Amino acid sequence: MSTPPTGDEPVRVTPGWLALREGADAAARAPELLDPLRAYLAQTAPERLVIQDLGCGTGSQARWLAGRLRGPQHWILRDRDPDLLVHAGESLPGSASDGGPVTAETRQGDLTDLRAADFSGTSLVTASALLDLLTFDEVDDLAAACVEAGCPALLTLSVAGRADLTPAEPLDAEMTGAFNAHQRRTTGGRRLLGPDAPAAATKAFEHRGAVVRSSPSPWRLGADSAALTEEWLRGWVAAACEQRPDLTAEADSYLRRRIRACEAGELEVVLHHTDLLVLPPRKAAA
Secondary structure: OOOOOOOOOOOOOOHHHHHHHHHHHHHHOOHHHHHHHHHHHHHHOOOOEEEEEEOOOOOHHHHHHHHHOOOOEEEEEEEOOHHHHHHHHHOOOOEOOOOOEEEEEEEEOOHHHOOHHHHOOOOEEEEEOOHHHOOHHHHHHHHHHHHHHOOOEEEEEEEEEEEEEEOOOOOHHHHHHHHHHHHOOEEOOEEOOHHHHHHHHHHHHHHOOOEEEEEEOOEEEOHHHHHHHHHHHHHHHHHHHHHOHHHHHHHHHHHHHHHHHHHOOOOEEEEEEEEEEEEOOHHHHO
16 A cells, blocks of 8 residues: 555655565565466466566565566566656566576556557566556556456555554544545546455456456554554554544544554554456467
């Protein structure tokens, strides 16, 4: 989940936030989706994998995945933020799980303009924490492009609309509902999918004959992740109050209590996400 934007500003994240969340992201991604992905790539991919990472940020998805796949790899790292691309291009691991070389290039641009031709020669399309920031039409276009190009896709860490805080408080449910509504808001003329993204993506890919496997990928935050939990809490509450200003009167004291509990090592948070593995229909992969 990216740091929530405000108003009609585009979503923008900082390298600091991405670095803070990288460990939780890595621990959350669903490893059970990798075996069927590896099997598919072993049957269909050429000697060198070409992997396109959409909305790559500083490259955390590539750092997590490159060492879990075999063989030579070339990563095409795509993002609209040139500063993030600099970090991404400089930080990939140098080798795959079997020692094969890993190379990378960066491409800046609008991810919503990609079509099947942009994925020509691509072995795998991947993205992390991206789908919930797209509209239904944008996800549908992505599905069409991947299936037409015959590309599998690994789409990780889409928000699922649930946050479980322990110990619980009565205001948790209202904050969660307001945050989810904020994630689904219309901004700049675009209605974002938010927690509806995994279901929308599944429908879009399956409609085109692809096989979609899903798996939960929750963040599990406790005493060892206090800095991340506090930063997430501040963004979560701020977004909820932006959506529902009537919560503001209670939000300050709520946030103070939650941060005190976090600093004392007494707060646990399970923030639910969903990972999707998409395998194209046989006729598209041929």
